[in-house]
Amino acid sequence: MEGDKRDLADLLKEGGIGSDIPDVVQKIPMAVKKRVCALKQVQLNSIEVEAKFYERVHQLEKEFETEFNKLYEQRRKIVAGEYEPTDDESKLPIIHGLEEEEIKV
16 A cells, blocks of 8 residues: 555554553553663664674675576586586595494595
8 A cells, every 4th residue: 555654553553453552551650661762763763773783794795796606507517417526625524423444535
């Protein structure tokens, strides 16, 4: 519903839910109301920081995409048998921590 300015309270009232919300809110102490409003602001600030964070993450992903794609393609070729690794490329042990004598490659 584009352009619809209804908020959650309006939607709940339409569904017969929350018709007593104003009564409940009036009974809440002013100090608690202030805390809730402050917490809403903190949450909005948190969302803004999170949005900036994921924007930077996306920039980093784009920056390193070419390098990762090269590695993914190299891995694909090895797995598919299209490329045979050299002795130098396959010098790591098949199981980390075991010596060559324990497991022959």
